[in-house]
Amino acid sequence: MPDHTFRQQELARRLSWLVRLRWIFLVGLAFTIALGDRLLSVDFPTTEALAVGAAILLYNAGLQLRRCRWCGGEAPGTREGIEASRLEAHLQVYLDTISLTVFIHLTGGIESPFPPFYLFHAVIGAILLSRFEVTVLGVAASGLFLSTVALEYFEIVPHHQMKSLFLNPRHQNVHYILVVALALVFVLLATIYAASSIVNSLRVRERELALARGMLEASSADLRRANEKLVAQRAQLVQAERLASLGQIAAGIAHEVNNPIQFIHGNLQIIKEAMTDIIPILDAHANTRGDLTVARLNYPCFRTEIPALLDDLSEGTVRIRDIVKDLKTFARRDDGRVDEDVDLNAVARAGIRLLHNHLKHFTLAEELEPGLPKVKGNANRLGQVVVNTLLNAAESLADESTGTIRIASRSDLDGRHVRLAITDSGCGISREVMGKIFDPFFTTKQRTGGSGLGLSIAYGIVEQHGGRLEVDSEEGKGSTFCLVLPISPSAS
Structure with a gap:
């Protein structure tokens, strides 16, 4: 399988998996909104969470629809297809990162319990993107989070406090902000490095495994063809051996036929000489007896046909003798x-x-x-x-x-x-x-x-x-x- 085809198929599977995972997240978000107050006694911003969930629902439905159309009508394996998959991967991870940042802002910003979810996005990005691309994603996520914290610190955007978690707001506590922000950025970038290293190693092994599988299949096909050819050649060798045996049999038959043919040819010469001597006698006898028959033939017919018949027989024996000689020569071991x-x-x-x-x-x-x-x-x-x-x-x-x-x-x-x-x-x-x-x-x-x-x-x-x-x-x-x-x- 070509490397670009392998990459596209791998990326397509993971993008579909991410769309399904997002549906699971939305179900979990719905349970959290419905049961958060009762089970966790948390002052959860229901309206804001529903707004973010609705946005995620809309773009995930669009991605799901696009993947259904793509699987039904687009031929995999082209470089254009790979580029389209890469763009979709970037779109998905950045939409999720932006959605998470908005959700963090609506649930307290620096006080929100959800910034660790950036790590989850980092792992997903490492699976979908190259190391450089996921590093850029990590820097972008860090920038979005720090920008949100800064905007709340300078009161450019309102701060949404979850009072059940913190009695006193901390979005303007510089020491708290520095500790949390630096810890998050460090852990996020470290996670990206570790995850991308592991994923790259697995990706190389998976590619090598696919290459080895392809080579094994090709070798198996070559071996099967070679085996079929060997079987055919073996059958042809058996046929050749049969023909060789037949040639030896024919040579033996030719040797056995040669002696009687020589005997017949020699006797025909004697008969022809005898006919030469007998014809004058028969001519004289035919002059005195007009109705003379020999071998049930009237004499004039006998006088014409029998010598010609003997000549034909003699010529036939010569021909058989020559064929036997040629056959023996042809079959002779040299x-x-x-x-x-x-x-x-x-x-x-x-x-x-x-x-x-x-x-x-x-x-x-x-x-x-x-x-x-x-x-x-x-x-x-x-x-x-x-x-x-x-x-x-x-x-x-x-x-x-x-x-x-x-x-x-x-x-x-x-x-x-x-x-x-x-x-x-x-x-x-x-x-x-x-x-x-x-x-x-x-x-x-x-x-x-x-x-x-x-x-x-x-x-x-x-x-x-x-x-x-x-x-x-x-x-x-x-x-x-x-x-x-x-x-x-x-x-x-």
Whole structure:
């Protein structure tokens, strides 16, 4: 909470308390006027006391009304509000001091039993005002009292004697006046000093306590957010571990699939060679028998379709073999070396083969520069970057019936770098997200189980290779991720 807001709230509470206290005083004054003569046998100036009480009643009612309106319509916390509260505090304590001085004058002046009530006003002033302000109040109260005593002494104003207290008037007794006045002023100023010191100390402690409470609440909120983030990261790490386990399982499946695929591919070559030898024999037999059927197909259809079918099967096994090889390479544990000569075009093609099922629904444009210089690095890790970037491109087009993914490579004009750019025509990346996409665990794919690690890891891999991963995106139009890598010294 800002310090000025705290001060205003504190002052507003105390001003309201003072208004309520004044109502209690008026009730006490009414009982004193009603029962003073009977219980205390004091010649109490009833008319004068009622006049002072009526004045206090009027201005306290006005203050009460103002506070009700203020609480209902004025916004706390502004410096203007603080100034208004300070002015009201001065108004209240000075009105009370003037009222008390008039009441003291009407009840005997220097002979009145009520001057000690100035101490009560001093304590209230210390609570509401600063030390300097309450000291000024004390001097003003002393001045008012001494002025009243002086005016009565010189008979400028009439002296109202309470005969039941003093048989002989003392308002012109210099020694009595000096003793009472000096004692009152000394006690009043001493009380102001002591009360303001205590109040200032309490005020500092209260402010420190409020500050500590605010810091504790802020720390608690930070801790809660950190805990929520930790829980989310833990869940994402669990997901990442599952994906890693799935990768190992996929690598094992690929290894198991590789042997039967090699067997099928080898046997298909034998069958194709056998067909080459059998076709002439079947041709001769078909010339003598026009209705020849083979495998429930008439011979002309068999003669055309079966060799084509065998070619398709052979091509399919080659494709499966290449995918298995790429999958084993992708899932292989590497030794961390980044000193291989890597063909980025080959890495790009391997990634496309691996993700054929993801990319087949979109238009894929390959613009790979022939004879692209090789880069020094780790083919497996660079393949991880390409696969991750292609997957992101495909996912950005997931809500579109058509879309285009373009993968292009080229050499930079400086002859020192090569570029591999993957562009999609998807939804693009907003400005708010752009600055966070490489942060660990940041993901916009919570619903689909995104771990938030893909781009962060890709960025680290490219940086490890001495390159950079550039991003260019426009929301609603698509994105381009570009790997910029230094050319291998052996290729230059």
